Amino acid sequence: MAPLISGHISGWIKALYSRCGPVICAVAGVFFLSASPVLATQGHSGIEGVWVHQFAHLFFLFSMGLLIFWLRRAGLVKKTAWRYIQNAAFFFIIWNADAALVHFLEEQLIAVEMTMVGGGQVRIDLLRGSDWISVIYYLGKLDHIFCVPAMICLMLGVRRMLADHRHETAARGEIP
């Protein structure tokens, strides 16, 4: 059986070579014989890192939205612990949007530039766009006002879940 199959395959290769052999030889000749830069490994310098970071922010945002959707659909938000976690997800969504916006203005659009000018003051230079972008940028820099509440809600949710878990364990008569 095996010799039969191998014989069949070799026959097929021979047929292909007889038909396409000249074309394959011509293409290989172009690649190997002409002078050009070596591109075996792709470089990741420049703006690419910012893009990856931005995608990560959007992925995070999307997953938090999905989490809220699932929690509501499953009716878990009736429980206090999950309600806290839902609030955490909501703050994380806002924070991700805020952080992604600031990154975009600062590193992708390059619309603003912030410089220390001394005396506890900063100067925000608008490189392109309208004046309100400076205000948005300034407020957006205060992103901790979103991520800290998110973290607090997450902590409260986990704490409540721990308390509930202990209560249920005690109710079952087990040692927590």
Add this chain to the structure above:
Amino acid sequence: MIASFSPIWWVDVAGSLLMIIFAFISLGYCLRLRRLDAADIVINYLFWVCGALSVFAISRSVGHLLKQMLLLAHREALWLSIQPISGAVNTCTFIVVASVTLFFERNWKIYGTIVKDRHELEVAHEKLLYLNQHLEQLAENRSAALVASEHKYRQIFEVSKDMILVTHTDGQIITINPAGRQLMNEGQDSQTSVEGKEFQQFLSGPQDWYAISRQIQINGSIINEELDLALRDGTRRRVLLSGSIARTLAEEAATFHFLIKDIQQRQLMQKQMAQADKLASIGEFASGIAHEINNPLGIILGYTQLLLRSEDPAADQYQDLKTIEKHVQSCKTIVEDLLNFARTSAPSREKSNIHAIITDTIRFVRHHGNPDAIQIETDFSTDLPFIRMDEKKIKQVMINLLTNAIHAVGDEGRIRILTRLTPSGDAISVAVADTGHGIPKENLTRIFDPFFTTKPTGKGTGLGLSVSYGIIKGHGGQIQVDSEVDKGSIFTFLLPVQPVISAR
């Protein structure tokens, strides 16, 4: 735009510190939760989220704090070399949090199914364990319950007064309860087995079984079907049959289950009640007419007798008036009989011996033309009490019954008079039995009707039995007849020992 740097600085520094604190507190709670249930998918999810966010908080916050410090120290170059590392770690933590969240719902569902299955397995395991430990006791309980159940249903089967019958679909009797066996063997040995015989043998109509089985096969049951059973002693019994088809595990083929109720007595009672109702109605009617006729008859009779006083007995007119008087008397007798039937006057009761009344009556009847060929026998019970009754009226009843019996037996025959105390002891029964021609079935329901007679015209008024019926009812008793053509009749009346006060 020039703005204050301090809000950004304070929020950045304080926020970074708070992020670290809360992230690690959360992680601590998650670790405690994991210690409680390491396999819980929700706890694992939260652990991964909190862990990633803790790493993020460290990376980002330390980065921000370093940034602030290095910028203040004018070491921007150093910060620029650290910044990509911090950013890369942050990116990784975002992806970790988002990834575990993305698969959380699916994992949660799978975990839910696993937990449910595990719970079911645990329950099944516990049940098996319990069954293993208590198998013997459970088997004993079950056996006891089965025995109790079998006993209960066996009792129902055994003590039921109605026939319970199980047959094959072809009518072959599989089992029958004692009441059914007794009914089937009426007049024979009640223990004779009827199992194995065909039920259709006991049905009077040849098409009955076909109709019954067909209806059960089509509808699954038959309800309250009236039919006659042909019993072994040759008699028929009216029954109400209900049945259904059943297929049990024990019986491979389908079987018919029947419940058969004997309604003969009930039907007889219904007929008697209908008869009583009819006679009561006729009585009211007769009473109304008799009252209306009685007064004019009295006047006619009075004037006739007045005229008779002034007439010469040898005169023709005197004879005419005597004829009028005779017929008016005859009419008055009929009217009085009707009033007796209608029980308009209460009987005047005195304590009397029924045997003395019967003996007087027999003597009277013998004296008034009883052929010698007719034997009148008596069978008196010795323990009959004296009862309160209207002696004259009871005598009239006895005369009527004896006269009818003599007419029935014709020239030669036997009349038997029996007295008994009823089994309950609350009444005495007097039966007048003859060996005469009997009464046809179609006449049995009419014999107590006024003016109903089978005698030739002029031989009887048809009021004898009606009057007897009225008198016995007036005493709170009952009168009934059993008769068979060419074999004879038995008239039986019951008189209560404690007389019931008649409503009329």
